[in-house]
Amino acid sequence: MTDSTAAIVVGIDGSEQALRAVRWAAAEATPRNLRVDLISGVDPALGYFGAGLPIPQDAFDAVERLAHQQLTEAAAAAHEIGPGLAVTTERLRVPPVPMLIDASKKARMIVLGASGRGGFTGMLTGSTAVSVVAHSECPVVIVRDDGEASGPVVVGVDGSPTSITALGAAFDEAAWRRVPLVAVHAWSDLDYASTAPVEYALLETEPSEQEQERILSESLAGWAEKYPDVRVERIVVRDRPRRQLLEWSKNAQLVVVGSRGRGGFQGLLLGSTSQALVHYAQCPVMVVRPQEAA
Numbered sequence: 001m002t003d004s005t006a007a008i009v010v011g012i013d014g015s016e017q018a019l020r021a022v023r024w025a026a027a028e029a030t031p032r033n034l035r036v037d038l039i040s041g042v043d044p045a046l047g048y049f050g051a052g053l054p055i056p057q058d059a060f061d062a063v064e065r066l067a068h069q070q071l072t073e074a075a076a077a078a079h080e081i082g083p084g085l086a087v088t089t090e091r092l093r094v095p096p097v098p099m100l101i102d103a104s105k106k107a108r109m110i111v112l113g114a115s116g117r118g119g120f121t122g123m124l125t126g127s128t129a130v131s132v133v134a135h136s137e138c139p140v141v142i143v144r145d146d147g148e149a150s151g152p153v154v155v156g157v158d159g160s161p162t163s164i165t166a167l168g169a170a171f172d173e174a175a176w177r178r179v180p181l182v183a184v185h186a187w188s189d190l191d192y193a194s195t196a197p198v199e200y201a202l203l204e205t206e207p208s209e210q211e212q213e214r215i216l217s218e219s220l221a222g223w224a225e226k227y228p229d230v231r232v233e234r235i236v237v238r239d240r241p242r243r244q245l246l247e248w249s250k251n252a253q254l255v256v257v258g259s260r261g262r263g264g265f266q267g268l269l270l271g272s273t274s275q276a277l278v279h280y281a282q283c284p285v286m287v288v289r290p291q292e293a294a
Contacts, residue, residue, distance in 0.1 A: 007035040009107040014070035017113030030082035041099040104136040114144035147283030159215040162258030170256040185216040186244040242276040249281040
């Protein structure tokens with residue numbers, strides 16, 4: 001594996017969605033002087049690992065030639081965005097999930113297309129996407145649509161340690177892109193009824209809007225000093241987080257969320273919020289895991 005310490009890693013499978021991910025990664029890497037590492041894995045269903053009869057050598061060679069051709073095409077797409085961009089390509093005889101998780105140990109981020117074929121088939125509809133996002137040691141970006149070029153960066157905030165980590169990534173993205181940051185704290189009584197601490201269950205009413213404002217203010221404390229040039233818009237609304245974030249994704253460049261949280265974000269990776277963002281967000285989505293869990 002190439003040393004990816006200062007690299008953005010993109011999973012390649014020959015699909016148009018993968019090329020879209022490449023172009024997004026190249027646009028991200030170019031102004032930051034980062035390298036883009038393009039990696040391709042093997043679908044274990046092809047019989048490379050002793051499952052059933054091995055495929056004929058001619059067929060194996062044809063698959064390998066196609067994979068290398070796809071990597072070459074992906075590198076060309078990256079150079080169209082950044083002509084001077086440092087790009088590496090690598091073909092690994094490893095299934096996509098362990099390949100990407102291993103790459104995440106050194107990568108700045110992992111970037112995946114919203115759907116694909118070959119080794120990445122079902123990437124966002126089955127266990128593969130959940131496994132990569134849940135176990136990645138760096139942020140994972142899922143690129144479905146390019147997003148609005150002039151839109152803001154949007155981040156979901158719930159006061160949890162993971163969302164604070166996501167806030168840091170979102171501020172960094174907004175600063176590099178020179179766009180505003182929209183910090184969204186959404187909650188609903190139903191969310192709190194099912195996920196709030198026991199103390200809240202003893203209250204006659206749900207946490208007040210003032211309490212929600214306090215959570216957002218405390219989460220944002222200190223970030224303005226670190227990123228003085230980033231204009232922040234604060235949104236506190238009684239609504240389901242997924243509905244708010246999906247609505248904001250229509251006009252955003254990027255939506256950033258923590259991998260798990262509390263309140264409305266409970267079970268983000270396995271529940272309805274993550275599924276909605278993965279399947280329906282109209283801009284790229286970055287999922288950030290807590291630093292202490294990396």
